[in-house]
Amino acid sequence: MTSQSPTSSSDSLSLAQLEQTQDFIRRHIGPSEAQTEAMLTDIGADSIDALIDEIVPSDIRLADLPAIGDSKTEVQALADLKAIANLNKVNTSYIGLGYYPTLTPNVILRNVLENPGWYTAYTPYQPEIAQGRLESLLNYQQMCIDLTGLPLASASLLDEGTAAAEAMALAKRVSKNKKSNLFFISEDVFPQTIDLVKQRADMFGFDVVIAPANEAPEHDIFGALIQYPSATGQVSDISELIEKIHSNKGIVAVAADIMSLVLLKAPGDLGADAVIGSSQRFGVPMGYGGPHAAFFTTSDKYKRSLPGRIIGVSKDTRGNPALRMAMQTREQHIRREKANSNICTAQVLLANMAAFYAVYHGPKGLKTIASRIHRFADILCLGTATKGLVSIHANYFDTLTFNVAALENNSKEEIVERALISGVNLRSDVDGQISVSLDETTTRSDVATLFTILLGTNHGLDVSELDEKIIACGHSSIPASLIRDTAILTHPVFNSYHSETEMLRYIKRLENKDLALNHSMISLGSCTMKLNATAQMIPVSWPEFANMHPFAPQDQVVGYKQMIDELADWLVELTGYDKVSMQPNSGAQGEYAGLIAIHKYHESRGDSHRNICLIPASAHGTNPASAMMVGMKVVVVACTKDGNVDMEDLTAKAEELRDNLSCIMITYPSTHGVYETTISEICNIIHDNGGQVYLDGANMNAQVGITSPGFIGADVSHLNLHKTFAIPHGGGGPGMGPIGVKSHLAPFLPDHSLVNIIEENQGNGAVSAAPYGSAGILPITYLYIALLGKEGVTAATKYAITNANYLVSKLSQHYPILYTDPNGRVAHECIVDLRPIKEASGVTEMDIAKRLIDYGFHSPTMSFPVAGTLMIEPTESESKVELDRFIEAMVCIRDEVRKVESGEWTLDNNPLHHAPHTLADITDANWDRAYSIADAVFPVPGVRTNKFWPTVNRIDDVYGDRNLVCSCPPIDTYID
Template identity: 70%
Template sequence: MQTSNVSTEGTSAVSLEQLEQKQDFIRRHIGPGAAEIAEMLDAVGASSLDDLMQQTVPGGIRLPTPLNIGDSKTEVEALEELKAVAGKNKIFRSFIGLGYHDTHLPNVILRNVLENPGWYTAYTPYQPEIAQGRLQAILNFQQMTIDLTGLELASASLLDEATAAAEAMALAKRVSKNKKSDTFFVADDVHPQTLDVVRTRAEMFGFDVVVGSADDAAKNDVFGALLQYPGTTGEVKDLTDIIAAVQENKGIVAVAADIMSLVLLKSPGELGADVVFGSAQRFGVPMGYGGPHAAFFATRDKFKRSLPGRIIGVSKDTRGRPALRMALQTREQHIRREKANSNICTAQVLLANIASFYAVYHGPEGLKTIASRIHRLTDILARGLQTKEVALKHATWFDTLTVQVDDKQTVMKRAQDRGINLRSDLEGAVGVSLDETTTRKDVEALFDVLLGDGHGLSVENLDAEVTTQGSTSMPQSLLRTNDILTHEVFNSYHSETEMLRYIKSLEDKDLALNHSMISLGSCTMKLNATAEMIPVTWPEFGKLHPFAPVDQAQGYKHMIDELSDWLLDITGYDALSMQPNSGAQGEYAGLIAIRRYHESRGEGHRDVCLIPSSAHGTNPASAQMVNYKVVVVACDKNGNVDLNDLRSKAEEMSDQLAAIMVTYPSTHGVYEETIREICDIVHQHGGQVYMDGANMNAQVGITSPGLIGSDVSHLNLHKTFCIPHGGGGPGMGPIGVKSHLAPFLPNHQVIELDNTDKGNGAVSAAPWGSASILPISYMYIKMMGSEGLKKATEVAMLNANYVATKLDGHYPVLYKGRNNRIAHECILDLRPLKEASGVTEMDVAKRLNDYGFHAPTMSFPVAGTLMIEPTESESKAELDRFIEAMIGIREEIAKVESGEWDATDNPLHNAPHTLADICDSDWNRSYDRHLAAYPVPSVAKNKFWPSVNRIDDVYGDRNLICSCPSIESYQDE
């Protein structure tokens, strides 16, 4: 049992200051109390946390001075301060559009998904038997996407609409039969931020981008084309002939579509599109100054092997029941490395789930009502303007009007005075986009803004006119004629009671951090404190449009600037970009900075990226995205970079060497003694050092990438800095750089950023990426302060060394550093046990489910191993439970080794065990049911039941089904 951190001495012996200090956040974030820390230090053979650091971290890279973050704040203090900062944001009514719209998130979804740790603390569903709930929600998202886009295959979401466009271009290049062309066409009515991101990606790949009227797409020799539907200025246009003409010339056509318009409009798939994508943001997700938002992405079945990101598929478990899992996992970046389709290693699962629940809650009829109301109000606004002889750019629209104005400055001034934002980047015109939050009063206010006072228009009268005269603003030929969302899941849960129970039924199938520790190596599943999460849903952060005038976002600026300063102090870098909205995007942006730096020096021929064999799989995938050649550097038997091999390859490729990508502490979980020498060797040959930020949780307050000698790193804010994983996303991957790389950080076409070159393109749709989740990291750092951040690192390393020490006699710990220490994670080698018993790492992983735990990282970075990272947030009691489980499993393996248990008739081979197993009247196994379900007494106190048995991955890939099966298929089983 964990001992409290709070003293039991009487309050009379404690000063008021001491009592106030006992309310600090540090002791709430860090799991072990003082007594537990002392016990664990004794167990690992260290006299103090500092002694453990001295034994573990090379002295030459220890920080000479403490962090300069400041003192920790209590939860109350930090929330009050951030609330005051948030109050600096001005929340105008936003009609800017450009793919971002205000929404009404149903409260039943707000409270029970977005604000529920059962959903936001879950990990990526690599262990599907304990993730069936979120897998079902994502499958619903895929089904929704398939229905609305009219294509056969959909992904589990991408990062945002603009990066999805870049992925569509890459897919087009892979599958197009026009192999000789390196030209990609983009219609001139595509959103500007989308074009910006596509141009950046095209530059890296060496593609030419031609921008012109959609009607001219087929006049160019292209491998692919990108069209928008409806266009960025609102026009609803039949793309059928344009698509056919491009395809006739062997080009692939991708269409960026507005998800709400697809409820009423004919699907792009029906128009002939090969790829359809867009943002699902307006299905209930706040604008949040740019994100996080889930992009949907669909394509034809024949292109499934080139689909970026993840796909959820339907398979079956060992009892023959339908079961969900990630399909085609060989496409995953950590497996395919530089041969991967993209470097995307995450999705926007939490946001995709919200969008899918939004569709489930409203159903097809509810969505039609919402979409029809938006369109109706747009018709009324258009009719009123036409009555006053105001010219509209287009004769068709869904929700967006481009209004020609004589005195734009006066119109914009009236809008500002009324707290209204219009789109302002159009020549001689303003853009107005309506959404589900728009009211009659909003339309009246828009008349006042666009026409001035005394216009005499009445919404009621105009509504009657539209009814009488009819609407032609969406061509009859483009109106949807087929039914959407016909699956039972979208037609069953429209009352709050039913929706609440549906959400809860899915949540109960998932193991998340609110149940037990998730000990995944390199994923840092630590506490996502409630106080950190609360500001995410404040309207001061959630209701800001990413392209609102910057003077309306001073609260965001204050927070981002302060957070950036803290992160620069922590990393030892000189400049920071918040734009990358995932770790993979951070890698990409960092490598772009390196490439542009070399080009600025006349050394653009440098195109070799050295990557140790132990590196994260996204590293080589990111390198190929900037057109770098990957050369693998060997590691020695201790898991360290082989310096002789590094020197040899650096010398051999000196003229071409662009960079090395290295993780520190290493992916093998040790502080390499030669890390500075590694940096020096690369620098001596003209290369730059990219340090992967995945293991930053073992650096904060102890060392830093800048001090070690690297030039650029991304920071996984969803790992080290407490943004939750959300079941597989959101993520946030800002990059820090040394001063010489600062001019090459991303910029943005719509909102120009300071401190970077104007010509730099964007890597994400929004200027500051997924800005609305930055308050989480801000709150974490503010509440921890300099002292707490350092202690978090020390205790993370203590917890890892404690687990390794306790398990070392039962499982070999594969790699150790100085003084036989590990860093914040350790690798258990199961290969000798597998050879002796036939029990696999998969068996151990699934058996851990029976003990109530999520499995550690399996077979990475070494096949046949488990990588464990307990994090600083786990108490000694929880660590001891996990240790008990792993020792219990080792004893079970011994029974298979000795022949006491049959090689297949044993609880390891049959794990995980479900209630269906335990309640089966035909129990015919040689071991006891109680042992199967309750292998140790502690499990009975808080039993988590996997909802399905072990899933057949091979069957799922051979019979790929990525849409919702009928309810009968479950009932039949």
């Protein structure tokens, strides 16, 4: 961690000192040795360790460094992980079931997936500096609207299974069959989706029936889920079925394959109320299950019930079109236990990739790709049929299913064995059947190989001859009534950027509109926007990780299994728990999975009546929403004026409710940014009254290496790998939220219907569609820990705390700090109280947040957890230089506020009120502000050298909600 002074001769340095040029710890930790000493002087601490001793309660301090090994160099860590990756065997996959090999256009791979300008951005809560990704997400919504035939789309959900579960919840909310508690699932829905929906239904208290789709009208249901095409590949006209379900007041959700919708009639045109699915095959690698963006579309009348985020078109103060997240009050961090769902993590980066894929190929290119896939399926179907192997469905898009149980001299086992010898995976989990799902990577040679696998070596079939026969006879395996007859992707954005030059420039143009970590620090409290090191990102694109199907045979994923097991062992050590589940693919899903484990634990002990969840008033907004999702009743525990849990109120409520107490959900350090000294006592009180302790892992960046949830006394936590453990936020996703549990909760961790994760969990329901969630990004966290080692992860925590206290030492001279411990210290984040400023001047927290943009910074977390405040978390990765730039900005803004307070500037004519300032402002011939153009856009000299120009002025939120538009506006609105 120490920096070395330059010397004239390397002879005076030891080998260990010379090797520090490869030391990742000092690359990750922002402040140098000299900067650290200067910061400690301002803080008033003799050393970092002395500061930590002041701040962290002694009774929860760990005696030793975590046993996770020593720090590795980047070269060594990458080489070691590459050796593990090489243990994987990447077969050609025809398994299907919602996961398909795809071709990511290199212009998108290099300039989006591998570009920190896209993957390090935060959720677009400050839309003026997120217009690029918002435009791309609007493209995504338009793409989904066009393909599904419904007018309202969200900006992505976590995966297809989650989207299906959300569709069931929507159906229950909006169905007019209020007396029904029964949800119908077609038996030919993807098995992993059925598993996830059943789990969600169980938690909601819904009944479920799984049967052939045509039996749905025979049941008194509030809703139904149908797959189109089905899991076995059948394409059928479901319009009459939907009409019958509607006549019984049921709501119909259709799970659709996005590539098939290029050729097939849109489900919305067939009567569907909601359409869900995965956009993975639009250029996103399989990644052993994720991350992938799920789509969700529905009717405009259900807009208040649509889960997730919606990007809408509004206008800025100049009346120009501007994009924002619409109806943000639907978000669970505001609505809490009244939230529609707990989707706190979308899959923005992957939605953007899918949208760019559609933009790059356009409607003609997509039709060519889809038609080619379908043509190969026709060739395969005709060829096998001529040899007596007939598909069970005459109508299909890309998937053929064969009954092979009755084949003579060609058993299922022999077919599977030939496939494996040829490096091919088929779907074979259904007795007596084999399915083959083709994709855009399929070639003529691949089809010829499939003939040999399915029929043996002497089949005598020729792909070109079969193709000519299909053309000659005009064969069509898609019914005429289901062939799409409506245009798709007619908006100019999908018809303008088909050369790589134009596409590259379009991507860059959008990137330039966004502020990400490659421009400046993003000091969002509770969101931990730390360094996402380049070395950690590299393996995500390795084919051994990127091209693996989540249901590949276990002997082909040895490398994945080794990496996941090692990572789980490290996380067990760092959390103090006994077991970790990697399945939850967001923090919200982690909360959900952890609370399910608590619920099932109580149920196993005959205590199913325990359904009360205590939640402090300071808790994360996701906590009450998660509790509601597992059928718990939320009881709020008060906080003291110091921001800590009110121990008297907690004790009284725990004792009063002890007979029905299920758990407490608490964040540590608290959301108010302090280490509460009573945390162990809180755990004991809950345990003494029969409850379990859920410790929210959002603030683990202040725990790793110096304490742990398990050591403190908690029973379960989720870990935000996209916070503490360096997975980038991706503009609002991806994320991962694995959970750690004590041994008594381990039997209740999630399993998977197609891949048994842990023997003792066999049969447990799933919380994500893939067995290990978004496994494709786990190499990032694996390398984060391997590169830092036991000393590095501990140093990261200590520096996160040091940097936060340095900010407090400087900012407290100008702003009140809302909560500190008795020593005047904070944990890894602090809350600046702007309410006195607002009362004295009329300047709002929104004004200050927007003015920070003019200084080149993303605002800290605004009005959470306390209205009228900014919560700041600098992380360990930011140097003193960057912290001082931020401090300078905040101090200058305070001086600007004083000018409003003094009357030098009026409340409606000052740089805070008009912020952020754009090029349109400074080129306006009618500039009539009370301050100069220079003060508007170059408020401090440093801004001139690294100016970020927002492309829109402040956006009108109210207008955007009152005039909801979530599809692409006419192209002329984009023209300056």
